[in-house]
Amino acid sequence: MGLKSVLSKVFAAWVNRQINYQRKNAVALQNKTLQQLINQAKDTQFGTDHNFAQIRTYSDFKKQVPVVDYEELRPYIERVMHGEENVLWPGKPAYLTKTSGTTSGVKYIPISKESMPAHITAARNALLCYIHETGNAKFVDGKMIFLQGSPELAEKSGIPTGRLSGIVAHHVPGYLQANRLPSYKVNCIDDWETKVDAIVEETAKEDMRLISGIPPWCQMYFDRLSAKFGGKKIKDIFPNFKLYVYGGVNYEPYRARIEEVVGFKIDTIETYPASEGFIAFQDSQKEKGLLLQVDSGIFYEFIPADEYFNDNPTRISLEEVELDKNYALILNTNAGLWGYSIGDTVKFVSKNPYRIVVSGRIKHYISAFGEHVIGEEVEHALISVAAEEGVDVVEFTVAPQVNPSQGQLPYHEWFVEFGKEPADLKAFALKVDKALQKKNIYYFDLIEGNILQPLVIKSLKKGTFINYMRSQGKLGGQHKLPRLSNDRKIADALNS
Template sequence: MGLKAALSKVFAWYVNKQLDTIRQNAVALQQKVFTDLIFDAKNTAFGLDHNFAKITSYEDFKKQVPIRDYEQLRPYIDRVVNGEANVMWPGKPAYLAKTSGTTSGVKYIPISNESMPEHIKAARNALLSYIHETGKADFVDGKMIFLQGSPILNEKNGVQTGRLSGIVAHHVPGYLQKNRLPSYPTNCIEDWEEKVDAIVQETAQEDLRLISGIPPWCQMYFDRLSAVSGGKKIKDIFPNFKLYVHGGVNYEPYRARMEESIGFKIDSIETYPASEGFIAFQDSQKEKGLLLMVDAGIFYEFIPSDEYFNDNPTRINLKDVELDKNYALIMNTSAGLWGYSLGDTIKFVSKNPYKIIVSGRVKHYISAFGEHVIGEEVEQALMGVAAEEGVEVTEFTVAPQVAPAAGELPYHEWFIEFAKEPKNLAAFALKVDKALQQKNIYYFDLIEGNILQPLIVRSLKKDTFINYMRSQGKLGGQNKVPRLSNDRKIADELVNYINK
């Protein structure tokens, strides 16, 4: 064991003691975060507009600050982007994280001097929690690769602007920089395919021990590594590779194929970072869920997901959450986001400590017929049957077909790219449909009542989704295919792309 690995074990023990204190005092820490945020922002334009000086309780706050998504907060955010100071948080932001939205086009999320360190600390603590629990620290002595966006930053009205992963790259601790790959010039390549090829060439002979990135783009990296090495498994290319860190999408639909490419069942750490803040990370290999970051400058609110589109939905804080209930996640942050709807839905799987899973997206559901099928149900139905049948799924998306051919009942249309196809596609589709009926009573009623016919699966050729994402200019980085939609936009684009 090298010196870095030995020291990391000591540091991991120290950090775990701090995390234990946080775990045991989550509600009190959230109250402190709430009080501090209101005090610090009371003299900003937003704070003055919403009477922060008179807010003394969460009930006061709910009366003054409505829930808003990005578009609804945009009048304030645009002032920040245009260079105005003291709009939503004191001063100007340290950075503007540039991201893309389905309805908002390019979005700019402020990151402050107060919020930036929390991104780094949470990522660090995820690794240290793993070291503390497992005792495995050898990866610290080898090379680590982070598949991420370009670190090149632009300036917009005096504020540095770029992708979150590119911004974070400038804050990687010095003791990790020598271990970190790819090189800065390679990381700056904008074209994703060119970048992956350069990373393959740069890393194929290195002692890689940790790899981090969202699953579909890591799979692309693995496929190209294997291709240039004559079909070798990743374990044979990187014998000391022992830890995979992921986030951004649910890993389960990708796990089987990833582990097939790697050659063994690898330890993994799930993280939940967003431009708006680092929300949670997996702190245990033995327990389900991600530890919610309750002392990181984010005050959380939760709306039962089935009330989200109501005019006056229930709105609660951490102390009132229930287990196994879907909530829309609302954030108030030390970068100046207030009553901000992130668009994600989560479930609490533990309250001692507070741990969550990401269950889907507020707008990624299907309820064209009143069924309100959510991402979690779709993923569990598909992956459960796939595991039983020995089927491997590369990628998929689901949409309603409201107006099929004359005389045909409507249905849910599943576009699936298989790495290993089912022997009988129709039988496979029927099993998935039955599994979905068991998870969603409304869907069951619609099938039983002959309002819907069972789902239909369209099997897609290899690399269809990668080629589709390329055609949309969304290949690589944090871009991902929405798992389900309540309209036909993506489905019709896929059909048009396939027909071409």
């Protein structure tokens, strides 16, 4: 065992004591965070406009600060982008992160000098929690790869601007830099497929022990690496590879294929980073869910997902949440986001400590017929049946078919790219439909009432989804395919 791995265990034990304090004092820390945020921002333009100086309680805060999406916050952000100071947060942002929105096009999210450290600390602590719980620290003695966006940054009014993963690359601790791949030169390659090929060449003969990136793009890397070595398993190419870190999308739809190409059931750590802040990470290999980051400059609010589009939805703090209930996640941050709806839905699977799972996107659902089917439900239905049937799913998306052929009832159309296809696709589809009915009572009622016919699965040829993402200019990086759409835009593109 190397010196780094020995020292990391000592450091992990020290950090775990700090995290234990946060686990036990989550509500108090959240209340403290809210007061700190209000005090620090009371003299900003936003703070003046919303009477921060008069806010004493969370109830006061809710009366003064509305829940907003990016479009509603855009006037303030545009002032920031034009170089104005003290708009949403004191001074100017340290960075602007550039991200893609489903309704707002390109979005620019501020990162302040106060918020930047949390992105690094949370990622570090996720690894340290793993080391402390498992005792496995050998990965720190070898090479680590982070599949991410380009670290090259542009500027807007003197503010460095780029993708979150590219910005974070400038803040990787020095003790990890020598072990980190790909090189800066390769990381700066814009074209994703060219970049993946270059990463394959650069890492092929290295002692890779940890690999991090969102599942679909790591899957591409693994597939190309395996192909380079004549179909070898990743475990035979990288015998010391023991840990995979991911975030951004649910791993379950990719698990079977990644474990097949890797060659064994690899340990994984799930993280929940976003341009708006590092929200949660998996702190245990034994417990379900991700530990909410309650002391990192973010005050969280929650709106029951089924009330989100109401005129006056319920809006609560951490203290009031219930287990196993879908909430839209609202953020107030030390980068100047206020009442900001991030667009994700979460469920609490534990309140001691507060752990969440990401259940979907508030605007990614199907409710063309009143069923309000969400991402968590379609993923569970497909993956559970696929596992039972020994079927390999590469990627999928679902859309409503409201104008079927004459004489047919409407239905949900599933577009699925299989690695290993079912022997009987229609029988497989019926099983998935039954599984979805069990997860969603409204969908069950529509099927039982002959309002909808059972779902239809269209099997797509290999590479269809990669080609679609390429055609949209969204191949690689942090781009993710929506699992659900309430319209036919993606479906029509896949059918063309």
